[in-house]
Amino acid sequence: MSYVGPDFEPPQPRRSRRGPLTVALAALVPGALAGWLVWQAVGDDSGGASDRAVSGSSSSAPGSGSPSARSSAPATEDDRPSKSSAPSASSSKPSSKPAASGSLKGKVVVIDPGHNPGNFRHTAEINRQVDIGTNRKECDTTGTSTNAGYAEARFTLDVAHRMRKILEQQGATVKFTQDGDRSWGPCVDERARIGNTAHADAVVSIHADGSAAGNRGFHVILPGSVHAKDADTRPIVKSSRDLGERVAGLFVRETGSAPSNYIGDGTGLVVREDLGGLNLSTVPKVFIECGNMRDTKDAALLTSGAWRQKAARGISEGIVSFLHG
Numbered sequence: 419m420s421y422v423g424p425d426f427e428p429p430q431p432r433r434s435r436r437g438p439l440t441v442a443l444a445a446l447v448p449g450a451l452a453g454w455l456v457w458q459a460v461g462d463d464s465g466g467a468s469d470r471a472v473s474g475s476s477s478s479a480p481g482s483g484s485p486s487a488r489s490s491a492p493a494t495e496d497d498r499p500s501k502s503s504a505p506s507a508s509s510s511k512p513s514s515k516p517a518a519s520g521s522l523k524g525k526v527v528v529i530d531p532g533h534n535p536g537n538f539r540h541t542a543e544i545n546r547q548v549d550i551g552t553n554r555k556e557c558d559t560t561g562t563s564t565n566a567g568y569a570e571a572r573f574t575l576d577v578a579h580r581m582r583k584i585l586e587q588q589g590a591t592v593k594f595t596q597d598g599d600r601s602w603g604p605c606v607d608e609r610a611r612i613g614n615t616a617h618a619d620a621v622v623s624i625h626a627d628g629s630a631a632g633n634r635g636f637h638v639i640l641p642g643s644v645h646a647k648d649a650d651t652r653p654i655v656k657s658s659r660d661l662g663e664r665v666a667g668l669f670v671r672e673t674g675s676a677p678s679n680y681i682g683d684g685t686g687l688v689v690r691e692d693l694g695g696l697n698l699s700t701v702p703k704v705f706i707e708c709g710n711m712r713d714t715k716d717a718a719l720l721t722s723g724a725w726r727q728k729a730a731r732g733i734s735e736g737i738v739s740f741l742h743g
């Protein structure tokens with residue numbers, strides 16, 4: 419989850435620059451577009467889809483007024499987004515297909531499995547404040563869980579392992595920020611530094627959300643433009659958006675999941691400037707919230723190994739597409 423602690427603070431100013439869904443569709447790479455079309459085709463069969471923003475309507479999206487509008491974020495229990503926006507036009511054109519074996523040779527991918535299964539036993543350590551450039555935040559959080567107790571930190575590690583296998587098969591060098599091999603953390607600033615130090619070509623932070631029941635679907639979080647102390651995302655905003663759009667599109671294609679119905683105005687993309695893991699990154703990086711653990715329908719997906727494999731494939735293919743540029 420995201421919305422407890424360091425990565426996800428209380429209501430932030432929210433700005434929406436979303437345009438019609440057609441804009442989002444047009445901006446997506448071919449493979450991603452195919453994914454969205456698949457979603458549109460199957461979305462109504464997946465249960466609860468009727469309340470999703472298929473049309474891209476802004477009627478229920480808080481803060482989705484004029485381009486410069488700012489308003490308070492929704493005050494639901496765990497839904498504390500800051501900003502959202504539609505994808506911008508992308509000049510990318512690459513293949514949506516996984517690369518041939520070995521084609522990622524020389525590429526470094528850092529996978530950041532959100533949270534740590536041991537965080538809950540180390541509250542003092544993870545509550546320590548760290549500097550994220552724009553402000554100070556808790557080192558890390560425990561993450562959320564399904565109502566039945568399946569922890570987000572277990573989910574993130576499982577998806578990360580599946581992704582590593584897929585990406586290594588294609589020749590990429592894959593590094594983790596943590597692999598359940600440390601008792602807590604790392605802190606969000608260290609998570610960012612690991613990607614930077616590795617000179618990663620792409621970094622994806624894996625999460626699942628802890629929002630209110632009925633809130634469903636995935637969203638990809640893109641870094642906003644931040645320049646404050648050690649945080650300077652300006653060089654990575656564009657490339658991260660490219661990465662995020664590909665990950666979103668191919669996640670849809672592989673999982674059939676719909677973009678979030680509670681954040682991102684139906685685009686599946688959200689821009690934030692309050693996440694240390696993004697603010698401190700000097701390499702292209704996005705977060706993905708794969709679904710909402712607190713919703714029983716989403717939880718049924720998130721707890722399925724077969725579904726997690728699809729999720730891992732979708733995210734990995736998005737990374738591959740990005741690396742092939």
Ligand code: ZN
Nearest residue numbers: 419420532625
């Ligand atoms: Zn999380």
